[in-house]
Amino acid sequence: MATxxxxxxxxxxxxxxTPLAAQTDTATARLRTRVDSxxxxxxxxxxxxxxxxxxxxxxxLLKRGYGMADLESGRPITPQxxxxxxxxxxxxxxxTVVLLSQEGKLSLDDRLRRHLPELPAWADSITLRQMLGxxxxxxDQWTLFDIQGRPLGVVAHRLxxxxxxxxxxxxxxxxxxxQWLYSNMGYILSGLVIQRASGESLAVASRRLLFEPLGLxxxxxxxxxxxxxPGRAQAYDPAPGGTFVLDMPFSQVYGSGGMLTTIGxxxxxxxxxxxxxxxxxxxxxxxAATATLPDGRSTGYGLGLTTTDVGGGLVExxxxxxxxxxxxxxARYPAEQLSVAxxxxxxxxxxxxxxxxTARAVLGRAAxxxx
Numbered sequence: 001m002a003t004x005x006x007x008x009x010x011x012x013x014x015x016x017x018t019p020l021a022a023q024t025d026t027a028t029a030r031l032r033t034r035v036d037s038x039x040x041x042x043x044x045x046x047x048x049x050x051x052x053x054x055x056x057x058x059x060x061l062l063k064r065g066y067g068m069a070d071l072e073s074g075r076p077i078t079p080q081x082x083x084x085x086x087x088x089x090x091x092x093x094x095x096t097v098v099l100l101s102q103e104g105k106l107s108l109d110d111r112l113r114r115h116l117p118e119l120p121a122w123a124d125s126i127t128l129r130q131m132l133g134x135x136x137x138x139x140d141q142w143t144l145f146d147i148q149g150r151p152l153g154v155v156a157h158r159l160x161x162x163x164x165x166x167x168x169x170x171x172x173x174x175x176x177x178x179q180w181l182y183s184n185m186g187y188i189l190s191g192l193v194i195q196r197a198s199g200e201s202l203a204v205a206s207r208r209l210l211f212e213p214l215g216l217x218x219x220x221x222x223x224x225x226x227x228x229x230p231g232r233a234q235a236y237d238p239a240p241g242g243t244f245v246l247d248m249p250f251s252q253v254y255g256s257g258g259m260l261t262t263i264g265x266x267x268x269x270x271x272x273x274x275x276x277x278x279x280x281x282x283x284x285x286x287x288a289a290t291a292t293l294p295d296g297r298s299t300g301y302g303l304g305l306t307t308t309d310v311g312g313g314l315v316e317x318x319x320x321x322x323x324x325x326x327x328x329x330x331a332r333y334p335a336e337q338l339s340v341a342x343x344x345x346x347x348x349x350x351x352x353x354x355x356x357x358t359a360r361a362v363l364g365r366a367a368x369x370x371x
Contacts, residue, residue, distance in 0.1 A: 053263030086321020091304030137172030235325030311368030
């Protein structure tokens with residue numbers, strides 16, 4: 001009996017694939033070929049590149065790496081390579097604020113000065129919701145640091161430096177709620193509000209509320225740029241002659257960006273949003289809901305997420321990111337139950353078109369004509 005069982009097992013292993021399995025393998029190969037063509041220029045052992053991940057209906061269809069994570073050591077990019085997020089991190093800050101509001105530790109409609117009383121009187125006119133939606137009128141810290149002669153890459157800024165900038169501002173760019181203007185400062189101050197309201201830093205609070213319960217095991221914050229991060233891709237800028245130079249984010253500031261992550265964790269995050277498994281029911285919709293200005297125009301921006309009609313019948317909920325030489329994009333296409341994550345370590349990678357071309361490759365749709 002044991003011999004017959006062993007022979008049967010061997011026969012099953014040697015049997016040809018069933019038609020369904022063969023069709024699945026063929027479809028996967030075709031998808032890989034289409035996506036490879038999107039990222040063809042990033043593939044090679046002499047250049048930095050990108051990682052891309054695709055999931056649909058809760059199933060990961062593809063995770064691929066192109067190019068090199070580290071040109072000095074010759075380490076290639078793989079689906080497990082860690083990159084820095086840029087502004088895609090903003091949705092995680094917004095989600096942390098929302099979950100703290102569900103714990104009763106703050107409200108989205110709290111005035112900023114309630115949590116940061118050292119700010120000038122204008123902070124009484126700004127709500128946390130407006131900061132997260134970029135309708136606060138706050139100026140951007142990076143522009144202000146440039147004006148000071150203390151730009152990124154020259155000075156290793158700290159969170160306290162951003163708060164100090166804010167305390168010195170005499171006025172806002174506009175009356176809160178009346179206009180939309182992207183401001184990284186709003187997200188740094190939101191991280192400080194999280195700390196004051198919860199007694200936990202943004203890093204600790206987001207780990208407790210998001211990363212750990214949702215299984216984002218390869219995600220954390222770059223709280224200290226000197227920390228050694230095994231498996232991290234180095235970031236690069238193109239240089240003359242087809243070469244590259246390092247361009248790493250030497251900063252202690254995080255919240256407006258500064259997340260360390262992988263394409264797998266980002267796909268997992270998007271699936272939890274699609275399934276509405278973040279916080280209380282309706283949290284995902286709250287994060288994506290765009291604001292309306294007094295003149296009736298939509299900002300197209302929710303709480304750390306944009307909603308964009310990208311043409312060809314595709315509506316995208318997502319965000320892009322840029323920090324030093326890192327370029328990123330994370331997108332959901334709800335009607336198609338599709339998610340795409342793109343993480344690159346070269347500053348000339350235009351990740352939004354790459355993500356959208358990947359989505360169309362999966363769906364078999366042609367790109368819309370250029371505007």
